[in-house]
Amino acid sequence: MFPEYRDLISKLKTTNAHFSKIFDEHNQLDEQIKQYEQHYSSDTTPELKILKSKKLHLKEEIFSMLKKH
Secondary structure, three states: OOHHHHHHHHHHHHHOOHHHHHHHHHHHHHHHHHHHHHHHHOOOOOOHHHHHHHHHHHHHHHHHHHHEE
16 A cells, blocks of 8 residues: 555654554454455445445545655
8 A cells, every 4th residue: 555655654653653553454454354355255245335434534544644744
């Protein structure tokens, strides 16, 4: 995610607790979504939509924080 910001992401993960928290949450949701998709044939279930929506929200927040630095 955001390879052009790799150095800044590394820095923020160690210096900004909120950034580190939402970055980790995003990665956890990504793993949950992958596991869910492996176990269920439908990708339109309400549960999966909620997970994807949360992940997108976190990604947008991460990107916003990156742009500010």
